[in-house]
Amino acid sequence: MSDVARAAGVSSATVSYVLSGKRPVSAETRRAVEAAIEELGFRLNTVARSLRTGRSTLIALVVPDIANPFYAQLAHGLQETLRPGGFHVAICNTGARLADERAFLDEAVRQRLAGVVITPFRLAPEDFDVLASASVPVVVSADLPFGDHDLVTPAADGAVRAALEHVAETGRRRIGVIAGPRDAAGGDPRLERIRAQAPAFGLRLPDALVVHGEHTRDAGAEGFGRLMRHRNPPEAVLCANDVAAVGALERAEQLGLRVPQDVALVGHDDIEFASIVRPRLSTIRYPAEEVGRACARLLAERLEGRSERSTVEIGARYIKRASV
Amino acid sequence: MSDVARAAGVSSATVSYVLSGKRPVSAETRRAVEAAIEELGFRLNTVARSLRTGRSTLIALVVPDIANPFYAQLAHGLQETLRPGGFHVAICNTGARLADERAFLDEAVRQRLAGVVITPFRLAPEDFDVLASASVPVVVSADLPFGDHDLVTPAADGAVRAALEHVAETGRRRIGVIAGPRDAAGGDPRLERIRAQAPAFGLRLPDALVVHGEHTRDAGAEGFGRLMRHRNPPEAVLCANDVAAVGALERAEQLGLRVPQDVALVGHDDIEFASIVRPRLSTIRYPAEEVGRACARLLAERLEGRSERSTVEIGARYIKRASV
Numbered sequence: 001m002s003d004v005a006r007a008a009g010v011s012s013a014t015v016s017y018v019l020s021g022k023r024p025v026s027a028e029t030r031r032a033v034e035a036a037i038e039e040l041g042f043r044l045n046t047v048a049r050s051l052r053t054g055r056s057t058l059i060a061l062v063v064p065d066i067a068n069p070f071y072a073q074l075a076h077g078l079q080e081t082l083r084p085g086g087f088h089v090a091i092c093n094t095g096a097r098l099a100d101e102r103a104f105l106d107e108a109v110r111q112r113l114a115g116v117v118i119t120p121f122r123l124a125p126e127d128f129d130v131l132a133s134a135s136v137p138v139v140v141s142a143d144l145p146f147g148d149h150d151l152v153t154p155a156a157d158g159a160v161r162a163a164l165e166h167v168a169e170t171g172r173r174r175i176g177v178i179a180g181p182r183d184a185a186g187g188d189p190r191l192e193r194i195r196a197q198a199p200a201f202g203l204r205l206p207d208a209l210v211v212h213g214e215h216t217r218d219a220g221a222e223g224f225g226r227l228m229r230h231r232n233p234p235e236a237v238l239c240a241n242d243v244a245a246v247g248a249l250e251r252a253e254q255l256g257l258r259v260p261q262d263v264a265l266v267g268h269d270d271i272e273f274a275s276i277v278r279p280r281l282s283t284i285r286y287p288a289e290e291v292g293r294a295c296a297r298l299l300a301e302r303l304e305g306r307s308e309r310s311t312v313e314i315g316a317r318y319i320k321r322a323s324v
Numbered sequence: 325m326s327d328v329a330r331a332a333g334v335s336s337a338t339v340s341y342v343l344s345g346k347r348p349v350s351a352e353t354r355r356a357v358e359a360a361i362e363e364l365g366f367r368l369n370t371v372a373r374s375l376r377t378g379r380s381t382l383i384a385l386v387v388p389d390i391a392n393p394f395y396a397q398l399a400h401g402l403q404e405t406l407r408p409g410g411f412h413v414a415i416c417n418t419g420a421r422l423a424d425e426r427a428f429l430d431e432a433v434r435q436r437l438a439g440v441v442i443t444p445f446r447l448a449p450e451d452f453d454v455l456a457s458a459s460v461p462v463v464v465s466a467d468l469p470f471g472d473h474d475l476v477t478p479a480a481d482g483a484v485r486a487a488l489e490h491v492a493e494t495g496r497r498r499i500g501v502i503a504g505p506r507d508a509a510g511g512d513p514r515l516e517r518i519r520a521q522a523p524a525f526g527l528r529l530p531d532a533l534v535v536h537g538e539h540t541r542d543a544g545a546e547g548f549g550r551l552m553r554h555r556n557p558p559e560a561v562l563c564a565n566d567v568a569a570v571g572a573l574e575r576a577e578q579l580g581l582r583v584p585q586d587v588a589l590v591g592h593d594d595i596e597f598a599s600i601v602r603p604r605l606s607t608i609r610y611p612a613e614e615v616g617r618a619c620a621r622l623l624a625e626r627l628e629g630r631s632e633r634s635t636v637e638i639g640a641r642y643i644k645r646a647s648v
Contacts, residue, residue, distance in 0.1 A: 056431070056434070056435060057431070058431055058435070060414070066390065066396045066399060066400075066415060067393065067396045067397065067400065069391065069393070072390045072391045072396065072417075073391065075390060075417060076390075076391065076417075076419075079417060079419070083424075088416065088424070088427055088428060088431060089416075089417070090384070090414035090415065090416055091390060091414065091415035091416075091417065092412065092413075092414055092415075093399060093400075093403060093413070093415065095403070100407075100412070103412055104412060107380070107381070107382055107412060110380070111380060111382065111435050217596070246600060250600075272541070273597075273600065276570060276574075276597065276600060276601055277600055277601075278602045
C-alpha cells in the first residue's frame with residue numbers, strides 16, 4: 001500500500017479511502033491512486049485485509065436450489081476464480097424460501113462476510129439494505145436487473161430466436177411453456193422472451209399453454225402432464241430450466257409420448273443432465289461456470305474499491321440435440 | 325431453562341452445565357436433568373444460545389464435491405432437520421483438496437460456527453484438533469470411523485452381497501472395479517467390501533482390474549476405458565459411486581459396447597442420475613437425505629449436551645435396474 005501511496009504522491013490513508021470508499025476522495029486523487037495501482041500491479045492482500053478489518057475471507061453464494069446442478073457449476077466457477085485471492089465460498093441453499101433468503105443475508109452481516117453472490121428468488125431489492133449498511137458487497141446473478149447491484153445476466157435473445165426457429169422449421173406451430181413460479185421476483189423473463197419472439201416464427205403460445213411451477217423435476221413432470229391433458233395440447237414445450245425439462249421428458253415416457261416425434265422439448269441452461277438423458281435435450285446453454293467466474297470478477301473489483309455499478313452479460317446459445 | 329431446573333430440583337446453572345458439558349455433573353444429576361428435559365419437551369433455544377455464547381447459528385457442511393448430487397441431497401436432509409431449530413447450513417466445497425479442507429475447518433473456528441458436518445477426503449483425524457480446542461462439535465459422514473468423532477456410516481455388507489449375487493446369477497465371473505482415489509483417507513472400504521465378498525459368489529477380481537480415480541464422470545469414463553482395453557476385460561464393472569458409473573456408461577456407448585449385454589455396470593449411492601440414464605443403473609442405494617438427517621440429529625444432540633461418542637449406521641441396499 002505504501003508503494004502505491006508513494007507512486008501516487010498521496011498518503012497511505014488516502015489510498016485506503018480510495019480502496020474502501022469509506023471517505024470521499026477527489027476525482028483527481030482517485031485517478032492518481034488508480035493509475036498507481038494499475039502501474040504497480042497492486043493486488044489486495046486479502047489476508048492482511050481480513051486481519052485489519054475483522055472481515056472474514058468467506059464469500060456466501062446464496063442460491064434457491066443446490067440440487068440444481070446449474071448452481072453447483074456456478075459455485076465451481078466462483079470458487080476457482082476467488083481461491084487464488086485467499087477467499088472461500090460457502091454455499092447457502094434457501095430452498096426458494098423468502099425466510100431463508102433473509103436469514104442468510106442476516107448471517108452474512110453478523111459474520112462480517114467478505115461478500116455475497118446471490119440469485120434472489122423471492123427477495124425484494126430493499127431486503128438488501130441490511131448488507132449495504134454493513135458494507136458487505138453484493139453481486140446478483142439473475143435474468144433481470146435487481147436494485148442497483150452489480151449484475152451478471154444472460155444475453156439470451158439470439159438463443160431463444162434460434163430455438164424457436166428450429167421448432168418452427170420442424171413444422172410445429174402450437175407451443176407451450178413450463179415457466180417458473182408465478183410469484184418469482186421480477187417476473188419471468190424467460191417466458192417473456194419466448195412470448196415476445198414466437199409470433200415472428202409463426203408460432204402460437206396460447207395463455208392456456210403456459211404453466212407455472214418451481215424449477216424442479218417434479219414440477220416439470222407435473223406441468224408437462226397438465227399441458228398434454230389440454231384438449232389441444234402443444235406440439236413443442238419450452239422449459240424454464242433443464243431440471244424441469246428432465247421431469248417433462250420422464251412424464252412423456254410414462255404417458256407413452258415419443259420425444260421428439262409426438263412432442264418436441266427444449267430446456268434451458270445445459271446442465272449435465274441435458275446430455276445424459278435420452279433423447280439428448282436440445283437446450284439454451286447458459287454457461288454456469290462462466291457466470292460464476294464473472295460474479296467472482298465483479299466481487300473482486302468491489303473488494304478492490306470499485307464503487308460504480310457494473311453489469312456483465314453472458315451470451316446464451318441454442319444447442320441443437322435430439323429432442324426437437 | 326428455569327422450568328427444567330425446577331422440575332429436576334437443581335439450579336439453572338446445573339442445567340446449563342449438563343447442556344454445555346462445560347463442567348462435570350454427577351451421573352444422577354445428569355439423569356434428573358435429562359428426564360426433566362424429556363418431560364418438558366425442552367428444546368434448546370438456539371437464538372438465545374447464540375446471543376449468550378456469541379456463536380453463530382451456521383453449521384458448515386464440508387464436502388469434497390458439490391457437483392456430486394449425493395451431497396446436495398445430504399445437504400437437504402441436514403438442512404430440513406436443523407431448520408426448525410433455527411440453524412442454517414453453509415455448504416463448503418473442498419474440491420477434494422487438502423488445503424481447502426483445512427481452510428474450512430479454520431474458518432469454522434474463526435467464525436465460531438455452531439458445528440461442522442464433514443465428509444473428510446484427505447484430512448487426517450489430527451487436523452480436527454483445532455475444532456476440538458474451540459469446542460466446535462463435529463459429525464463425520466464417512467464409510468469408516470474417523471478419529472473419535474460422531475459418525476454416520478453405511479451398513480453396506482448386505483447390499484454388496486446382493487449386487488455380487490445378481491452379477492454372478494447373470495453368468496459373469498470376471499469383475500472389475502472403478503475405485504476411489506488411491507490416497508483417500510482411511511483407504512477404500514467400498515473396494516474392500518467387494519474384494520472380501522466376491523469369492524463367495526465365484527467371482528474373480530484380479531488386481532489388474534482395479535482402477536483408481538477421483539469420484540467424477542471423467543474419471544469414471546477414463547477408468548472404464550482402461551478396464552476395457554485390458555487384454556482380458558471384465559464382464560461386469562462395479563463403481564465406487566454413481567457419478568463415475570455414469571461416466572463409464574457414456575464411455576461404453578462411445579466404444580460401441582452394449583450395457584448390460586457386453587458388460588454389466590453397478591453404481592453406488594442411487595443419486596438422481598442413476599434412474600435418468602439409459603439403461604437405468606443398478607446401484608447400491610445409500611440414502612443421502614437420510615444420511616443428512618442422521619448427521620443433523622447427532623449434531624443437535626451434541627449442541628444439547630451429549631458428550632459420549634455416537635455412531636449411526638444407515639442401511640444401504642441393492643437396487644436392481646437394467647444395467648446388470
